[in-house]
Amino acid sequence: MLGVSRATVSNAFNRPDQLSSELRQRILEAARVAGYVGPDPTARALSRGTQGTVGLVLTEQLSYAFSDPAAVLVLEGIARACEEGETGLLLVPVTTTKDGSQTRAINAAAVDAFALYSVSDDDPIVETALARSIPTVMIDQPMLEGVPYVGHDHRSAARLALEHLLALGHRRVAVLAYRLTPERHSGEVTRQQQLDAGYHHTRARLQGYRDALRAHGLDWDLLTFFESPSNDPAGGAASAAALLQGQGAPTAILTDSDQLAIGALQAAADAGISVPDDLSLVGMDDIPAARMVTPALTTVRQPMIEKGHAAGRILLGKSPRKKRVVLPVELIVRESTAPAPAERRTR
Amino acid sequence: MLGVSRATVSNAFNRPDQLSSELRQRILEAARVAGYVGPDPTARALSRGTQGTVGLVLTEQLSYAFSDPAAVLVLEGIARACEEGETGLLLVPVTTTKDGSQTRAINAAAVDAFALYSVSDDDPIVETALARSIPTVMIDQPMLEGVPYVGHDHRSAARLALEHLLALGHRRVAVLAYRLTPERHSGEVTRQQQLDAGYHHTRARLQGYRDALRAHGLDWDLLTFFESPSNDPAGGAASAAALLQGQGAPTAILTDSDQLAIGALQAAADAGISVPDDLSLVGMDDIPAARMVTPALTTVRQPMIEKGHAAGRILLGKSPRKKRVVLPVELIVRESTAPAPAERRTR
DNA sequence: CTGAAAGCGCTTACAG
DNA sequence: CTGAAAGCGCTTACAG
Numbered sequence: 259m260l261g262v263s264r265a266t267v268s269n270a271f272n273r274p275d276q277l278s279s280e281l282r283q284r285i286l287e288a289a290r291v292a293g294y295v296g297p298d299p300t301a302r303a304l305s306r307g308t309q310g311t312v313g314l315v316l317t318e319q320l321s322y323a324f325s326d327p328a329a330v331l332v333l334e335g336i337a338r339a340c341e342e343g344e345t346g347l348l349l350v351p352v353t354t355t356k357d358g359s360q361t362r363a364i365n366a367a368a369v370d371a372f373a374l375y376s377v378s379d380d381d382p383i384v385e386t387a388l389a390r391s392i393p394t395v396m397i398d399q400p401m402l403e404g405v406p407y408v409g410h411d412h413r414s415a416a417r418l419a420l421e422h423l424l425a426l427g428h429r430r431v432a433v434l435a436y437r438l439t440p441e442r443h444s445g446e447v448t449r450q451q452q453l454d455a456g457y458h459h460t461r462a463r464l465q466g467y468r469d470a471l472r473a474h475g476l477d478w479d480l481l482t483f484f485e486s487p488s489n490d491p492a493g494g495a496a497s498a499a500a501l502l503q504g505q506g507a508p509t510a511i512l513t514d515s516d517q518l519a520i521g522a523l524q525a526a527a528d529a530g531i532s533v534p535d536d537l538s539l540v541g542m543d544d545i546p547a548a549r550m551v552t553p554a555l556t557t558v559r560q561p562m563i564e565k566g567h568a569a570g571r572i573l574l575g576k577s578p579r580k581k582r583v584v585l586p587v588e589l590i591v592r593e594s595t596a597p598a599p600a601e602r603r604t605r
Numbered sequence: 606m607l608g609v610s611r612a613t614v615s616n617a618f619n620r621p622d623q624l625s626s627e628l629r630q631r632i633l634e635a636a637r638v639a640g641y642v643g644p645d646p647t648a649r650a651l652s653r654g655t656q657g658t659v660g661l662v663l664t665e666q667l668s669y670a671f672s673d674p675a676a677v678l679v680l681e682g683i684a685r686a687c688e689e690g691e692t693g694l695l696l697v698p699v700t701t702t703k704d705g706s707q708t709r710a711i712n713a714a715a716v717d718a719f720a721l722y723s724v725s726d727d728d729p730i731v732e733t734a735l736a737r738s739i740p741t742v743m744i745d746q747p748m749l750e751g752v753p754y755v756g757h758d759h760r761s762a763a764r765l766a767l768e769h770l771l772a773l774g775h776r777r778v779a780v781l782a783y784r785l786t787p788e789r790h791s792g793e794v795t796r797q798q799q800l801d802a803g804y805h806h807t808r809a810r811l812q813g814y815r816d817a818l819r820a821h822g823l824d825w826d827l828l829t830f831f832e833s834p835s836n837d838p839a840g841g842a843a844s845a846a847a848l849l850q851g852q853g854a855p856t857a858i859l860t861d862s863d864q865l866a867i868g869a870l871q872a873a874a875d876a877g878i879s880v881p882d883d884l885s886l887v888g889m890d891d892i893p894a895a896r897m898v899t900p901a902l903t904t905v906r907q908p909m910i911e912k913g914h915a916a917g918r919i920l921l922g923k924s925p926r927k928k929r930v931v932l933p934v935e936l937i938v939r940e941s942t943a944p945a946p947a948e949r950r951t952r
Numbered sequence: 953c954t955g956a957a958a959g960c961g962c963t964t965a966c967a968g
Numbered sequence: 969c970t971g972a973a974a975g976c977g978c979t980t981a982c983a984g
């Protein structure tokens with residue numbers, strides 16, 4: 259171009275110590291004039307063999323991740339780790355078509371590492387991602403041999419929530435769940451469906467309920483399971499409305515997420531049922547909105563940001579190669595739970 | 606490797622019609638056995654000259670984008686467009702160091718197009734991004750000649766909010782703003798600082814207030830401006846607490862965001878001031894939480910998801926090359942506003 | 953301190 | 969239907 263070789267230009271941009279600062283200035287200046295803004299990122303990545311980017315893959319719609327406050331917190335944690343590592347975060351859109359187009363995005367992602375979030379244990383995406391042979395961390399599930407994992411203590415979370423209710427004297431408790439299996443349905447859930455739960459954390463919660471029941475010497479039948487069609491207030495409201503009508507309505511509802519609980523709160527208000535006087539409600543996650551609603555939600559705090567951050571650090575190779583990180587949870591008692599009503603007539 | 610050339614393997618993966626399906630099967634099978642998952646994304650991108658990825662750059666901390674509900678909605682909209690286009694979304698972390706390291710990330714991003722969000726008019730990042738000479742769309746600001754732009758009608762938003770209050774009889778109104786300029790400060794804002802506002806939408810809002818005042822034949826001095834140190838409930842609460850003490854306390858507060866308004870709501874509750882009886886409050890954005898709090902927030906709805914979606918479509922080249930998209934806003938009257946108190950003694 | 957050479961892993965006309 | 973060749977834009981030892 260103007261006297262120097264390509265290598266020297268490369269050095270001017272990447273290794274200032276490899277050439278005189280005078281020459282470097284000349285090169286940079288000439289580049290500026292020519293409208294050259296620096297090495298092409300793609301070519302550099304190919305040459306270096308590293309991208310400076312990590313990928314997050316979600317089986318949900320990409321946009322769903324943003325409409326679920328809990329997922330947003332996880333994203334925030336991952337993003338924070340990326341910031342610290344000056345690494346880009348690529349959101350990989352996985353469309354769930356039958357013909358495998360969903361795995362295409364995985365193979366097409368130019369990243370150094372993957373985080374998988376909100377993925378069912380047996381989703382083919384897991385295998386596809388692992389086949390890429392780049393560092394991969396699982397969030398919540400699946401829990402695989404030799405694959406880094408970050409999650410909460412879901413079992414304790416469920417146990418704490420139910421124990422709280424049992425200690426309050428509740429003996430008719432409904433569990434409002436979301437997605438026991440990848441196929442969505444809604445309505446009451448049979449014993450078999452419970453056992454078939456396709457998500458590790460779902461099964462862990464089931465165990466937690468059992469723990470709580472055992473500790474009180476109570477029977478499994480005390481619990482009614484109900485599956486919400488969606489993990490948002492609307493789904494929670496519709497499900498709670500269904501649960502609340504009829505004779506043997508529960509005196510307490512345990513939900514899989516605060517989003518569901520917020521919906522249940524609305525449904526109760528709409529039905530003229532007072533929370534917590536007539537009905538106790540326990541959420542899960544402790545998203546910011548949990549304390550904003552009235553009454554403020556009793557919930558189990560799961561450190562979502564920390565979860566994302568831990569996953570991010572593993573991705574960036576910044577965390578010691580710990581295979582499993584299980585974050586502790588904590589019961590947060592606020593205003594949506596109270597002792598079970600002494601007796602209940604009709605509604 | 607096993608008889609065929611590289612080109613044929615490439616065709617097996619990319620152009621099934623270029624070879625017999627029998628040969629293709631043999632190649633795919635051999636690849637599987639060899640653990641070859643398909644063309645390297647980076648090499649393909651270099652060769653093709655296209656990434657299949659768009660980048661979103663934010664001057665805020667990457668993680669901030671996730672803690673602001675309004676920003677999350679914008680992200681959701683962009684993500685939705687990416688999904689539709691089966692395009693990856695790269696979050697570009699821009700650290701705000703002095704030595705230009707912030708622009709490095711821009712030049713290092715392997716993307717086909719950029720969206721800039723939450724960027725001050727004179728941020729050097731704008732120039733850096735534009736220098737990349739790839740399609741770039743600005744969200745909210747800056748509004749530049751020849752550069753695609755998507756934003757709300759911020760001027761009308763401000764006008765609607767203030768007019769609502771004025772019509773209710775309020776004559777001592779405080780505006781709780783966030784970041785009139787890139788440098789953060791907090792406290793009462795002088796006339797000069799108002800004029801210096803570094804953000805296009807901030808200036809637009811100022812004009813909107815003027816419009817409302819004019820329509821009522823009222824003077825600019827009716828307004829007090831106060832800048833919050835952060836765009837979250839905590840900042841809103843602290844600022845509102847400061848505004849609310851003293852003699853000439855406002856009968857109404859107008860905020861730059863629902864986040865700020867939610868904080869103000871808390872501050873009022875803490876101070877024993879009833880909303881809306883003693884104090885009217887209007888938010889901005891209409892985030893989901895706006896309707897969850899008690900009292901539900903009167904606010905101006907800005908279609909954030911639509912804004913992100915529109916920006917995303919432009920990025921992907923799916924939208925007609927419209928240079929400017931200005932989305933309409935709408936006043937949503939809920940429960941946080943009421944007629945000004947007839948008279949007010951001391952607090 | 954500077955440059956020639958090899959290599960990163962693909963794709964795309966094009967000739968056969 | 970298949971393969972040889974050129975090219976995508978860089979980086980990295982290495983020799984001078």
